[in-house]
Amino acid sequence: MAPAEGQPVQTIEMMMSNTETIPGHSIVQMLGVVTGSTVRAKHIGKDILAGFKNIVGGELKGYTELLQEARAQALQRLVMEASSRGANAIVNIRFATSAIAGGAAELMAYGTAVVVG
């Protein structure tokens, strides 16, 4: 099945939730905090195109897609780390974005790796 828009290409079966538990399951074991992050800079061409788009304002689609992909990768890394710890779910996932100098941005996802029953 092709991944839905904005979702990571998942090779590992992992339940994810930003609530404190996976709804309908109970936590058996906690395996600590896992993080996944990626730093992305924009392509200069996209930057110039966005400059033109600024004439009328509104959505900058190129950037929206870029950050979507980047966030998907951060989630992918989160899943990899959790699975290497033997977790089958990640709960209480949070996203954080921080601007780094020179037009680059760091996208991070973090959560708690758990085993649910």
Next chain:
Amino acid sequence: MPQNEVNLFTSFGLPLLFIFGPLLFSWIFGNIYQKKKQEELGARVQAFGTDNLSTLKTPPGQVSASGLLSANIIMSVSWWQKLLGGIKTVFGGQVETWDGILAWARREAMQRLREQARARGYDNVINVRLETSEIQSSKGRNTAIEILAYGTGIKI
């Protein structure tokens, strides 16, 4: 005298055109474009019907499946709005241009989350969070705002 007229045009007219031409263009087309897009969003919200988002942490009832959902959008103000905003920051007070853009971006991000939830077969989205962050171009001249909406989709 025609010679003088040409001089007047090149010395005042052209610079004025270069300064205010793009701004005028930005004002007219920016307004038309943004209004059109906002109406499109309004129609989408209307067509969608119910609101399946919730900020509650507990699901309303028994859950059979769940999954993380996220939707984002990056928005920027037009040149004209940037100018108005810049003037406003001198005097302080409410900056209406950014006000409108942010509210619009948030509505759009939330609508995308709703549509994504429905497309993936979830009935509701619980624990919805909205996050705002600033995106800058490499030269730091243009500032854009990213709105991220995420939550847990649940099937009841």
